[in-house]
Amino acid sequence: MNEQELLARITVNPQIFAGKPIIRGRRLAVEQVLGMLAAGDTTETLLAAYPWLEAEDVRACLVYAHRLVGHERVEPLLLETTS
Template sequence: MVDEQKLLTRITVNPEIFGGKPIIRGRRLAVEHVLSMLAADDTAETILEGYPWLEPEDIQACLVYAKRVVGRERIEPFERQSGGCITVEPP
């Protein structure tokens, strides 16, 4: 089993870097950027090739961080559609 707390120690915040956005191990690579690359269908391998200092655990840490953030988020619905589903507007 993955130790999520240990992985999350790889995610840091420095007000001097990207205005305090979460970054990886104090480096100038934002968690948001890694997630954007993954969302754009980049593979972990491709990302690791582009950032030689990055480790697979760093990418895993970004995913754990995102899961934790989304897990705490509550979004107000703005429109009910057929079938009882609710469409939400991302923040």
């Protein structure tokens, strides 16, 4: 499955979680999946906890996060110091 197909699994519905990105229209936010992965959960753990979830959904969350971070720009903050 290519990135575009994976990203098609990420949807937005203003009626669910105030329009945050969710997985296939379900009440599971991309943010929640990423948080569980960051906490040490495995894909297998997530699939067991959410029987409707597919491994490609988890990959889609990672692709989505990668795309967001890839477009981030960080500007250095210059602080003026007084002697």
